[in-house]
Amino acid sequence: MTTALRFDGLGKRYRRRWALRDCTLDLPTGAIVGLVGNNGAGKTTLLHLAIGLLRPTAGAVWVFGEPLRMDRPAGLAEVGFMAQDHLLYRGFTVADMLHYGRSLNPRFDTASATARLTALDIPLDRRVNRLSGGQQAQVALSLALAKRPRLLVLDEPVASLDPLARREFMRSLIDAVAGSDLTVLLSSHVVAELERVCDHLVLLHEGRVVLAGDIDDLLANHRLLSGPRCDDAVDGVVEATHGERHSTLLVRQHVDVPTHPRWQARPVGLEEVVLAYLGGGA
Numbered sequence: 140m141t142t143a144l145r146f147d148g149l150g151k152r153y154r155r156r157w158a159l160r161d162c163t164l165d166l167p168t169g170a171i172v173g174l175v176g177n178n179g180a181g182k183t184t185l186l187h188l189a190i191g192l193l194r195p196t197a198g199a200v201w202v203f204g205e206p207l208r209m210d211r212p213a214g215l216a217e218v219g220f221m222a223q224d225h226l227l228y229r230g231f232t233v234a235d236m237l238h239y240g241r242s243l244n245p246r247f248d249t250a251s252a253t254a255r256l257t258a259l260d261i262p263l264d265r266r267v268n269r270l271s272g273g274q275q276a277q278v279a280l281s282l283a284l285a286k287r288p289r290l291l292v293l294d295e296p297v298a299s300l301d302p303l304a305r306r307e308f309m310r311s312l313i314d315a316v317a318g319s320d321l322t323v324l325l326s327s328h329v330v331a332e333l334e335r336v337c338d339h340l341v342l343l344h345e346g347r348v349v350l351a352g353d354i355d356d357l358l359a360n361h362r363l364l365s366g367p368r369c370d371d372a373v374d375g376v377v378e379a380t381h382g383e384r385h386s387t388l389l390v391r392q393h394v395d396v397p398t399h400p401r402w403q404a405r406p407v408g409l410e411e412v413v414l415a416y417l418g419g420g421a
């Protein structure tokens with residue numbers, strides 16, 4: 140596994156408050172990595188640190204083996220970024236945006252961006268402020284991809300989209316990434332969407348990474364146990380829910396199931412794991 144993005148003891152403090160602490164992670168090249176966490180968990184802060192928009196208070200970021208330096212942003216030519224509010228000039232037409240993108244980036248691939256937008260039926264002569272939210276997101280993604288980045292960072296790209304547009308956007312992202320070794324790091328609150336699209340997950344809680352890894356491994360390594368009420372402490376329990384007579388335990392794998400024939404174990408979904416870490420063990 141080669142590493143696209145490395146966070147080494149990364150931390151960011153705004154005045155006296157740490158927004159991100161002790162973040163050490165390796166994100167593999169070619170992976171699609173989902174970043175989740177509650178509002179204020181530090182997702183945008185981490186993404187902005189990853190692309191050099193923010194200076195770390197502690198630690199360092201490495202992009203494709205090179206330390207990211209604020210005073211030498213040349214390496215950022217390899218990084219595409221799509222901000223939460225899409226950062227489009229609303230009075231520009233789509234064609235103006237492509238022209239602007241090309242004037243800023245010598246590597247800008249106008250032909251592929253034009254082909255992509257045409258295939259999506261997005262009129263090039265339409266002003267950005269006359270496009271739907273889903274179309275604006277597609278324009279922003281096309282601009283970021285046209286940079287031909289090796290790393291693409293997307294901050295809540297589907298936040299303002301309806302479920303259909305969200306799915307369409309994610310599908311087109313998968314198509315864009317297929318067959319390339321583009322690494323994608325994207326934040327979202329829509330865990331079901333991430334489960335469909337991502338290989339890796341990073342879960343932030345109050346500025347700390349509480350869970351990170353390959354999604355298949357994370358799912359294989361957790362399960363939900365239910366059985367008679369059990370108030371004893373059991374190692375490896377992420378979250379325990381107790382009713383009057385029953386208990387439900389979301390546990391990390393290899394935990395000894397309480398010995399009772401009525402205890403049942405079942406696999407978990409990603410949303411259950413995420414909610415358990417945010418609500419219980421985090």
Ligand SMILES: Nc1ncnc2c1ncn2[C@@H]1O[C@H](COP(=O)(O)OP(=O)(O)OP(=O)(O)O)[C@@H](O)[C@H]1O
Pocket residue numbers: 153154157158176177178179180181182183184185
């Ligand atoms: N410029 C800033 N100055 C001071 N505090 C900030 C600043 N930016 C963010 N914060 C604080 O840092 C913490 C993390 O914010 P951040 O925007 O990274 O969270 P987030 O996970 O992206 O949240 P959301 O899901 O709501 O977008 C929050 O407590 C926020 O109030």
